[in-house]
Amino acid sequence: MSGLKLFRTNTTNSGVREVMPRLAEVEADVQGLVEAHMAALLGVRFLVSEYSTGPIHGGRIDSLGLDESGSPVIVEFTDRR
Template sequence: MEFERDLQRLVEANMEEMLGGVRFLATEYSTGPVHRGRIDSLGLDEDGSPVLIEYKRTSSESVLAQGLFYLSWLVENRSEFEALVDATTADR
């Protein structure tokens, strides 16, 4: 778990350089009371598309399910995501 957290901090601090222009938006972003999840790192690519990053030390089928779960959240909560983008853009 500590390895994942260290990796997360490193990626978030250097996201634009490491991921070719992906702008960092949020860490441990809550998907609310219905989905009850947390997106490890949330970013925005140069085309305005969301980038979701989950840090896992091991591989399993549940990682794919988790990604699909977060995609579902994004589709259902587009306005919330857009508000987050607007808020972080205003800070720049």
């Protein structure tokens, strides 16, 4: 793991505390978090979760959104443990 540290700020007393990294329990936890904050994290407007690609392709897109120019953005989540 790199030397990058994460901190949470406390707005009431302007303090900070280090946040200890942890693995998500399931992929859906990460997906839900990213979808809820997609605009802030990626600059993308969230549209839909688990979007079907139709009967010909038979797949699904984990998260679908639009960027600032209206182009589609596909976000896929993969567990690589």
